[in-house]
Amino acid sequence: MELKIFALLLNLWLFGNLNLQYGSAFNLDDTNFLRKNGEAGSLFGYSLAMHHQLKPKDQQLLLIGAPHAKALPGQKANRTGGLYRCKFTTESDDCERIPIDTEDSRPGQGLDHRENQWMGVHVKSQGPGEKVVVCAHRYQQWIHSNQLVLGRCFILEQNLIVEDTRTFCRNRPSSKDQFGYCQQGVSAAFTKDKNYIVFSGPGAYDWKGTIRVEPIDNFLLDSYETGDQNEFSEGNIPLTLSSYLGFALDSGTNLLQKDEQVILAGAPRSNLSGEVLILKPKAEEDQRSLIVTHILHGPGLASSFGYSLSVMDLNADGWDDLVVGAPQYSSTDMEAGIGGAVYVYINRRDGRDWDRLQPDILTGNKDSMFGLAVAKAGDINHDGYDDFAVGAPYDSDGYGAVYIYLGKTGHFLQKDYQVLQGETHNIKLFGYSLAGNMDIDGNGYPDLAVGSLSDSVLVYRAKPVISIEKSLKLTPSEIDFEKIDCQKGHCLITAESCFSYTTYPTTYNPKLQILYKLTADEQWVQEGHQSRLVFRNDEGNIVLEKQGEKHCIPRRLRVRANTENKLTEIPVSVSVSLPQHSPPQMLSRSSLPALQPVLNDLQTQKITAKLMFLNPDCGGDNICQSNLQLQYSFCSKDQHLDSCSPLAREDGVAVIFPGSENTALKITVTNPGGDDAHLAQLVANFPESLPLSSVIHKPDSNVNVQCDVDESKTRAECNLGNPFKRNAEVTFYLLLNSDRLTASITDVNVTLNLQTISVQNISEIIAEAQVFFELYLQVFGLAKPSQVYYQEIKKNKSDELIGEPVQYDFTISNMGRPLKSFASATLNIQWPKENNEGKWLLYLMKITGPNNQSIPCSPASEISPLDHAQEVMSRGKRQAENEAKASAFSADGLLSLFGSKRHYKYLEYSSLNYLDIVLNVSLSLNETQKNIRLRESQTQLGCLGCGMCTEEKKYHPY
Ligand SMILES: *[C@@H]1O[C@H](CO)[C@@H](O)[C@H](O)[C@H]1NC(C)=O
Numbered sequence: 001m002e003l004k005i006f007a008l009l010l011n012l013w014l015f016g017n018l019n020l021q022y023g024s025a026f027n028l029d030d031t032n033f034l035r036k037n038g039e040a041g042s043l044f045g046y047s048l049a050m051h052h053q054l055k056p057k058d059q060q061l062l063l064i065g066a067p068h069a070k071a072l073p074g075q076k077a078n079r080t081g082g083l084y085r086c087k088f089t090t091e092s093d094d095c096e097r098i099p100i101d102t103e104d105s106r107p108g109q110g111l112d113h114r115e116n117q118w119m120g121v122h123v124k125s126q127g128p129g130e131k132v133v134v135c136a137h138r139y140q141q142w143i144h145s146n147q148l149v150l151g152r153c154f155i156l157e158q159n160l161i162v163e164d165t166r167t168f169c170r171n172r173p174s175s176k177d178q179f180g181y182c183q184q185g186v187s188a189a190f191t192k193d194k195n196y197i198v199f200s201g202p203g204a205y206d207w208k209g210t211i212r213v214e215p216i217d218n219f220l221l222d223s224y225e226t227g228d229q230n231e232f233s234e235g236n237i238p239l240t241l242s243s244y245l246g247f248a249l250d251s252g253t254n255l256l257q258k259d260e261q262v263i264l265a266g267a268p269r270s271n272l273s274g275e276v277l278i279l280k281p282k283a284e285e286d287q288r289s290l291i292v293t294h295i296l297h298g299p300g301l302a303s304s305f306g307y308s309l310s311v312m313d314l315n316a317d318g319w320d321d322l323v324v325g326a327p328q329y330s331s332t333d334m335e336a337g338i339g340g341a342v343y344v345y346i347n348r349r350d351g352r353d354w355d356r357l358q359p360d361i362l363t364g365n366k367d368s369m370f371g372l373a374v375a376k377a378g379d380i381n382h383d384g385y386d387d388f389a390v391g392a393p394y395d396s397d398g399y400g401a402v403y404i405y406l407g408k409t410g411h412f413l414q415k416d417y418q419v420l421q422g423e424t425h426n427i428k429l430f431g432y433s434l435a436g437n438m439d440i441d442g443n444g445y446p447d448l449a450v451g452s453l454s455d456s457v458l459v460y461r462a463k464p465v466i467s468i469e470k471s472l473k474l475t476p477s478e479i480d481f482e483k484i485d486c487q488k489g490h491c492l493i494t495a496e497s498c499f500s501y502t503t504y505p506t507t508y509n510p511k512l513q514i515l516y517k518l519t520a521d522e523q524w525v526q527e528g529h530q531s532r533l534v535f536r537n538d539e540g541n542i543v544l545e546k547q548g549e550k551h552c553i554p555r556r557l558r559v560r561a562n563t564e565n566k567l568t569e570i571p572v573s574v575s576v577s578l579p580q581h582s583p584p585q586m587l588s589r590s591s592l593p594a595l596q597p598v599l600n601d602l603q604t605q606k607i608t609a610k611l612m613f614l615n616p617d618c619g620g621d622n623i624c625q626s627n628l629q630l631q632y633s634f635c636s637k638d639q640h641l642d643s644c645s646p647l648a649r650e651d652g653v654a655v656i657f658p659g660s661e662n663t664a665l666k667i668t669v670t671n672p673g674g675d676d677a678h679l680a681q682l683v684a685n686f687p688e689s690l691p692l693s694s695v696i697h698k699p700d701s702n703v704n705v706q707c708d709v710d711e712s713k714t715r716a717e718c719n720l721g722n723p724f725k726r727n728a729e730v731t732f733y734l735l736l737n738s739d740r741l742t743a744s745i746t747d748v749n750v751t752l753n754l755q756t757i758s759v760q761n762i763s764e765i766i767a768e769a770q771v772f773f774e775l776y777l778q779v780f781g782l783a784k785p786s787q788v789y790y791q792e793i794k795k796n797k798s799d800e801l802i803g804e805p806v807q808y809d810f811t812i813s814n815m816g817r818p819l820k821s822f823a824s825a826t827l828n829i830q831w832p833k834e835n836n837e838g839k840w841l842l843y844l845m846k847i848t849g850p851n852n853q854s855i856p857c858s859p860a861s862e863i864s865p866l867d868h869a870q871e872v873m874s875r876g877k878r879q880a881e882n883e884a885k886a887s888a889f890s891a892d893g894l895l896s897l898f899g900s901k902r903h904y905k906y907l908e909y910s911s912l913n914y915l916d917i918v919l920n921v922s923l924s925l926n927e928t929q930k931n932i933r934l935r936e937s938q939t940q941l942g943c944l945g946c947g948m949c950t951e952e953k954k955y956h957p958y
C-alpha cells in the first residue's frame with residue numbers, strides 16, 4: 001500500500017511541472033457540483049433555502065420550492081405547489097415533498113381555495129436549529145361571491161413539521177384598495193433578533209403594498225405594520241399605488257445604528273423606477289407602526305429597483321451594507337448592451353447619510369435580467385469578507401448565469417467576479433434563485449445553491465484556498481559592472497526564495513507540493529534581448545509539510561559578461577503554482593467527494609526582487625541623466641577627403657540634386673555635460689526613395705559607430721557607445737542613394753531618433769530636404785551649306801526651285817547623367833521668315849528627326865506654309881516648336897530643319913554684300929514638373945548663322 005502511494009507521488013512530481021495551474025480565488029468548484037432534479041413543469045427551484053436542522057437529527061438540507069407542483073392527495077386541488085427537502089448527496093432525485101397545507105380548511109373561515117396557490121413561491125430558513133417559512137402568495141379565500149387573493153405562509157419547526165399558518169390579511173376589509181388582494185408571501189424574512197417574522201402584502205392597498213412585522217411565537221410582543229396595524233392608514237405609506245411594496249424583504253441590525261432592528265423592503269414599481277424603503281418599528285400610545293426612515297431611489301425608468309435585495313456586511317466593518325437588484329435596468333445608451341444592474345450600498349458613514357450614499361453599480365449583459373436574484377453567499381474564499389451572488393437568468397441566450405462578487409474594503413468593480421454558467425450544465429433560466437452562506441460539506445467554506453426555472457438546482461461547493469507566503473532575496477543586490485570582474489563573467493548573485501503556506505481552517509494541514517519558477521530580466525528579454533542573468537534550474541518544486549512551515553531554496557545566478565544594459569535594474573522573480581493534482585481536502589463530516597485546494601488569487605503568485613547596477617560615473621544619485629545632442633546637415637561628401645560640403649539651400653532647406661553620388665547626411669552627436677548615456681543609439685529611418693547607401697566614419701574618431709542596416713536600407717540602427725561618455729562627440733556620414741528619386745518627389749525626410757536607456761527625453765528629429773532635378777542639355781547647330789548665294793529668280797518656278805535649300809542640323813545632347821523619360825523639354829527655334837515687306841526670306845520646308853523619323857512640331861502650319869493654302873502668312877518672325885521629347889534625353893538627338901532661301905530683287909540688304917541669317921534656338925521645360933530645371937537658367941542656347949553673299953560680290957569661301 002505504501003509503495004503505491006509513493007509511486008503516485010512520484011508521478012505527480014514528474015508531471016506537475018508540465019502543468020502549471022494558476023489557481024483562482026473564485027473557488028467554487030464547477031466540476032464536483034451536486035444536482036437536484038424535480039418534476040418537469042413544477043417550477044422546482046423557483047425558490048431555495050439552505051436549512052440546518054439540529055433535532056431530532058443534525059442534518060443540513062436544501063429546501064426547494066416548486067410552486068407548480070401537483071397537489072398532495074387530500075389537498076382537494078390539482079396543482080398547489082409544494083416544498084421539497086433535499087439532502088446534500090450526489091443523488092439527483094432524492095428530494096422529498098414536505099407535507100404542508102394538508103389539513104382541511106377550518107370551518108367558519110370561508111372556503112380555502114388552494115388550486116394554483118403557488119405554494120413554495122418563497123422559502124426562508126431562520127438559521128441552524130431555527131424555523132422555516134414557506135408561502136403561497138396566490139392562496140385564495142372564497143367568501144360568498146368574493147374570491148380574495150390573500151396569500152398565506154406556513155411556519156415550520158426546525159424539523160420541518162408545520163407549526164403555524166399566517167394569513168394576516170384574513171378577516172380584514174376586503175376591497176381591492178384594502179386587503180382583498182394582499183398576496184402575502186411573495187417574500188418573507190426573519191428579524192435578526194429571532195423574535196419576529198416579516199411579511200408583506202404587495203397587493204394590499206391597490207398594490208401599493210404593505211409590510212407587517214409580527215412575533216414568531218412570543219405573543220407578548222406587539223406586531224407592527226406600515227400604516228399602523230390597527231388603523232390601516234394607507235396615507236401614511238409614502239408611496240404611490242402599484243408600487244408593490246414588499247416584493248423583496250430583509251432585515252438588518254447594524255444598518256442605521258448598532259443593534260437596531262430595521263426592515264428593508266423593495267417596492268420595484270414605486271415612483272416608476274423602483275425604490276427601497278428602510279423601515280423601523282415605532283410604538284406610540286396605541287399605535288404600532290413601521291415608519292419609513294429612508295427611501296433609496298431607483299436608477300431609472302422601469303428598472304425594477306428593489307426586485308431583490310440582501311443585507312450583509314461586505315467590508316467587515318461591523319455595519320450592514322445593502323445589495324439591491326434592478327433586473328430591468330438598461331442604460332440610456334442602447335448600444336452599451338447593458339441589461340440589469342445591482343446597486344451595492346456600502347455603509348461608509350457608520351449608519352448615517354443613507355439618503356446620500358453613492359452605491360457602486362454593477363451591470364449585466366443586455367436582456368440578462370442581471371439582479372433578478374441577489375444573495376449573501378458568506379465568505380466563500382475565507383478572506384475575511386462576506387461575498388454575494390447575483391443571478392442573471394436570461395444571460396447567455398436564456399441559459400442564465402450567476403456572478404459571484406467578493407466582499408472587500410474598496411469599491412466593487414464590474415470585472416471582479418466568478419461566473420457560473422447554466423449552459424455548462426444544459427440548464428435554462430439558471431440563476432433564478434440563490435441560497436448560500438452555509439457550509440454543506442464541513443470543509444470550512446460556505447457553499448452556494450443555484451435554482452432555475454427548468455426544474456433543476458445545482459449546488460456548488462467551495463474549495464479550500466491556499467495562500468503562499470513568498471520571499472525573494474538577492475545577495476548582493478547591487479553590483480558595479482565596471483569595477484568587479486564582471487567583464488569576465490565572474491559576477492555571481494544568490495537568489496534565495498522562501499515559501500510557506502497558510503489556509504483555513506488551521507486544522508487543515510495537507511502535505512502540499514508547490515511548483516516554483518524563477519525568471520529574470522523578463523522585460524528586457526521580451527524586448528528582444530538576451531537575459532542579463534544566466535542560471536540553471538529555473539523551475540522546481542518543494543513540499544511543505546504543514547501550514548507555516550518555511551522552506552528556502554538558494555539559486556546561483558551569473559551576470560552575463562557581455563551584458564549591454566549596465567544601467568537598468570534586473571528584475572528577478574519567483575512565481576508559484578500548485579500542481580494539477582494536489583491532495584484533496586479530507587472531509588470528516590461529509591461523504592461528498594473531497595475537493596482539491598486552489599491558490600488564493602487575491603494575492604499575486606509572483607514576487608520580484610531587483611538587482612541594481614552601481615554607476616559611479618552618474619553622480620551620487622546613481623541616476624544617469626544624459627544630455628545627448630544631435631546636429632545634422634545634408635552635404636556632398638568628398639570621396640577621398642574627410643570633408644563634406646553642405647548642399648545648397650533654398651528657403652533654408654537643403655536641396656538634393658538626384659544623380660549626385662555623393663549626397664550624404666552628416667551626423668554629429670555630443671553629450672555635453674551629461675551623465676553617461678548607456679546604450680546610446682541613433683535610429684535613422686530613410687524614405688524608400690532615398691535609401692542609405694553606406695555609412696562612412698570619420699577616420700580620426702575615437703568613438704566606434706556601428707550601424708545595423710536593414711535589408712531595404714531604409715532603417716539604420718547605429719550604436720554610438722555603451723556608455724556614450726560625458727562630453728563625448730562623434731561625427732559620421734550617412735551616404736544616401738538618390739537614384740530612386742523620381743520627378744514626383746519634391747521633398748524627402750530622414751527621421752533621426754537618438755535613444756539611450758539613461759534618463760533623457762529626446763524628441764525625434766526630422767532632417768528635411770528638397771529634391772530638384774537638373775538637366776544639363778546642350779544644343780549644337782550646323783547650317784549646310786554655311787553660305788549661299790543670293791540670286792535673281794525667274795517667275796513661275798516651283799517652290800523647290802525658288803532658292804537654294806539650306807539645312808540646319810540641331811544636335812541636343814545631355815551632358816549630365818542619363819535620365820529616365822520623366823522630363824519633357826521643348827526645343828524652340830526662331831528663324832527669319834520674311835522681310836518687313838512680307839517677302840519670304842527663309843521658307844521652312846520640312847523637319848525630320850534622326851533616320852528620317854518625323855517629329856511633331858507646332859504650329860504645323862509653319863511647315864511648308866504654301867501647302868497649307870488657307871494659311872495666310874503675315875508679318876514678323878514665326879516660330880516652330882519642335883517637341884523633341886524622350887529622344888532628346890536618352891541619347892544625342894539630331895534634328896534637321898530644311899529651309900529654303902528666297903531671292904528677292906529688291907532685297908533691303910542689297911547694299912550689303914554679306915549678311916548673316918541668324919536662327920535663335922532655345923530649350924525650355926514643361927512647367928508642370930516643378931522640381932525639374934535646366935542647369936543654366938538662361939536657356940538661350942545660341943545662334944546659328946548662315947552667311948549670305950550677294951550676287952555682286954560672288955563671295956566664295958571655298
Ligand atoms: C382539477 O382538474 C379537473 C380536470 O381538469 C377539474 O375538473 C377540476 O375542477 C380541477 N379541480 C380543482 C379543484 O380545480
Ligand SMILES: *[C@@H]1O[C@H](CO)[C@@H](O)[C@H](O)[C@H]1NC(C)=O
Nearest residue numbers: 238239240270271272297298
Ligand atoms: C419620484 O422620484 C423623483 C426623482 O427621484 C423624485 O423627485 C420624486 O420626489 C419622487 N416622487 C415620490 C412620490 O417619491
Ligand SMILES: *[C@@H]1O[C@H](CO)[C@@H](O)[C@H](O)[C@H]1NC(C)=O
Nearest residue numbers: 687747748749766767768769
Ligand atoms: C517632411 O517633414 C515635413 C515637416 O515635418 C512635412 O511637412 C512634410 O510633409 C514631410 N514630407 C514627407 C515627404 O514626408
Ligand SMILES: *[C@@H]1O[C@H](CO)[C@@H](O)[C@H](O)[C@H]1NC(C)=O
Nearest residue numbers: 824825826925926927928929
Ligand atoms: C507637360 O507634362 C504633362 C504631364 O507629363 C503633360 O500632360 C502636358 O501636356 C505637358 N505640357 C507640355 C506643354 O508639354
